[in-house]
Amino acid sequence: MTIEILEATFSVLTILVVAYLVRHYIFTVIVLRNHHKHKRKFAVKDATYQPTVSILIPARNEEKVIGRLLQRMTELTYPKDKMQVIVVDDASTDSTGSVAEHYSRTYSFIEVVHVEKEDGGKGKASALNFGFKHSTGEILLCFDADYFPQRSIIEKLVKEFIDPKVGAVQGRVIVLNEPRNMVTRLVALERIGGYRIDQEARNHLGLIVQFGGTVGGFRRDLLENLGGWDESILAEDTDLTFRIYLAGHQVRYVGDAECYEEAVDTWSAYRRQRYRWAKGHMQCFFKHSLSVLRSSHLGLKEKIDGWLLLNIYFMPVVVLLSLVIGVPLVLLQSSQWLAAFWISIPASLFSFVGNFAPFFEVGIGAYLDGRRRAQWLIPLLIFTFLYNILICTKACLDLLSSKIAGKNSNIWTKTIHSGDGNRYIMS
Amino acid sequence: MKLVRLALKFLILGLFSTAIAFCVILSFQSVSTETAVTLVIFNLLFGFLTSLLNETLEKKLLMLFFGNLIGLFWNYVFSLFAVVAAGHFGGFFNAIYKILSPILNLTWIVSFWSISLSFFGNPQEEKWRRRRVDD
Numbered sequence: 001m002t003i004e005i006l007e008a009t010f011s012v013l014t015i016l017v018v019a020y021l022v023r024h025y026i027f028t029v030i031v032l033r034n035h036h037k038h039k040r041k042f043a044v045k046d047a048t049y050q051p052t053v054s055i056l057i058p059a060r061n062e063e064k065v066i067g068r069l070l071q072r073m074t075e076l077t078y079p080k081d082k083m084q085v086i087v088v089d090d091a092s093t094d095s096t097g098s099v100a101e102h103y104s105r106t107y108s109f110i111e112v113v114h115v116e117k118e119d120g121g122k123g124k125a126s127a128l129n130f131g132f133k134h135s136t137g138e139i140l141l142c143f144d145a146d147y148f149p150q151r152s153i154i155e156k157l158v159k160e161f162i163d164p165k166v167g168a169v170q171g172r173v174i175v176l177n178e179p180r181n182m183v184t185r186l187v188a189l190e191r192i193g194g195y196r197i198d199q200e201a202r203n204h205l206g207l208i209v210q211f212g213g214t215v216g217g218f219r220r221d222l223l224e225n226l227g228g229w230d231e232s233i234l235a236e237d238t239d240l241t242f243r244i245y246l247a248g249h250q251v252r253y254v255g256d257a258e259c260y261e262e263a264v265d266t267w268s269a270y271r272r273q274r275y276r277w278a279k280g281h282m283q284c285f286f287k288h289s290l291s292v293l294r295s296s297h298l299g300l301k302e303k304i305d306g307w308l309l310l311n312i313y314f315m316p317v318v319v320l321l322s323l324v325i326g327v328p329l330v331l332l333q334s335s336q337w338l339a340a341f342w343i344s345i346p347a348s349l350f351s352f353v354g355n356f357a358p359f360f361e362v363g364i365g366a367y368l369d370g371r372r373r374a375q376w377l378i379p380l381l382i383f384t385f386l387y388n389i390l391i392c393t394k395a396c397l398d399l400l401s402s403k404i405a406g407k408n409s410n411i412w413t414k415t416i417h418s419g420d421g422n423r424y425i426m427s
Numbered sequence: 428m429k430l431v432r433l434a435l436k437f438l439i440l441g442l443f444s445t446a447i448a449f450c451v452i453l454s455f456q457s458v459s460t461e462t463a464v465t466l467v468i469f470n471l472l473f474g475f476l477t478s479l480l481n482e483t484l485e486k487k488l489l490m491l492f493f494g495n496l497i498g499l500f501w502n503y504v505f506s507l508f509a510v511v512a513a514g515h516f517g518g519f520f521n522a523i524y525k526i527l528s529p530i531l532n533l534t535w536i537v538s539f540w541s542i543s544l545s546f547f548g549n550p551q552e553e554k555w556r557r558r559r560v561d562d
Contacts, residue, residue: 025472028476029476029479032476032479327526330526331522331525331526359541360472360540363540363541364476364544366544367547373545375542376545377541378540378541379534379537379538379541382537
């Protein structure tokens with residue numbers, strides 16, 4: 001009887017893993033089938049829709065990178081009289097505030113708002129809500145302090161808002177400091193899979209395009225109706241994505257609106273960042289999974305994709321459970337078909353990294369980007385995934401224990417940026 | 428001339444397809460059923476995705492054939508190793524082998540996938556980062 005229960009559990013878990021692999025295979029095929037189609041290159045002079053834009057930059061102890069971004073803001077091609085840049089100095093203890101103030105004195109479209117010491121450090125959502133109160137633009141864009149956008153990025157992003165159904169837009173994130181070490185190189189591969197394939201396929205198929213919290217924006221009235229960012233959720237971006245869809249709007253992905261990020265460059269920083277993402281995403285699952293299935297604004301394919309998306313950080317835990325249950329079953333040679341299922345588990349070991357892209361998806365993404373040498377590192381993604389199993393399992397256990405205890409244990413762990421990305425753009 | 432080229436293309440397609448089928452059958456008869464299943468998975472995955480790439484048919488088929496050869500060789504060597512090691516270590520090794528063999532088997536698929544794709548890349552895209560930052 002025990003064996004039968006274990007077999008049934010193993011089968012269900014494995015079918016779930018295979019469903020994700022099939023989903024990403026479809027994504028890869030969709031992007032490959034459509035990439036040959038001629039896309040007219042966007043030119044700044046073509047931009048006809050130029051609404052007023054407020055750019056929110058939450059910054060807490062970002063003195064090494066904030067100057068780089070603010071300098072870039074002055075170089076953007078969007079009309080400065082329609083731009084408002086708001087730096088939210090989230091009670092920084094370094095010179096972030098003074099660097100931002102220097103730019104604010106020189107450029108009239110740059111403003112700095114300071115969060116009081118006792119109110120600061122509560123996380124990105126809190127800082128964004130604070131900045132939101134001071135903003136005036138019709139469209140709100142968000143950039144993290146360590147990012148470095150293309151000069152024409154605003155035109156590329158805001159042109160999507162011509163369509164009234166579009167409530168939010170998301171641009172592409174590319175790792176700036178990729179050559180630094182193995183961590184940054186592997187993160188770059190994760191990003192390629194996530195943005196070049198996943199987001200593009202979802203956009204093409206009319207599924208749930210994920211707002212990534214940065215390099216994107218919203219309509220002001222929509223954000224006001226939604227009540228801003230939810231400060232009780234660690235993944236405020238995923239939460240907002242689902243609130244936008246549940247309100248009957250769409251998120252559009254703009255792949256050619258590229259922005260360069262300074263990726264985490266140590267395994268411990270990677271762990272902290274992914275733990276926050278995993279826990280926040282799992283919080284979103286508990287908050288939105290039922291609403292997604294019941295929503296009248298979402299079609300069947302959006303509901304299925306949305307539900308899979310909400311579950312994605314549980315998948316490393318599912319793979320771990322499959323391994324734990326599968327090993328004794330394989331040793332006991334419980335049944336013939338088990339061997340066939342057992343093959344799919346290692347396939348998943350090369351999957352679900354970062355934005356949860358399997359190896360074939362990352363490979364095609366790198367191919368489309370012309371990243372020939374980066375492809376050689378794909379087999380190493382297994383280490384990232386094994387690490388993700390530990391991170392996501394801990395996040396899952398922590399969340400479940402805090403739910404059982406009835407405590408809200410949200411601690412925002414900030415990602416430290418070294419400013420190392422500067423040397424890849426300022427030469 | 429067009430007809431000759433088309434006939435030549437079909438000939439190449441036929442030759443490579445036969446060779447690949449031969450590899451799968453050989454793996455089924457000489458190595459194990461699992462090896463044959465792995466090769467079929469590899470062919471489905473690699474064949475379908477690379478068929479959508481903007482490369483010549485000959486190049487894609489050649490890569491697919493190489494992949495099958497490597498898979499066959501890998502599994503053959505591995506099965507020989509397993510026979511020898513099982514003789515030395517007995518049941519314990521058998522247990523470890525059963526658990527790890529699919530994982531190790533996938534190693535060649537992922538490695539071959541990553542290396543072979545780099546042969547397909549477009550060299551014009553190599554300087555992508557600097558150009559796009561200033562876009």
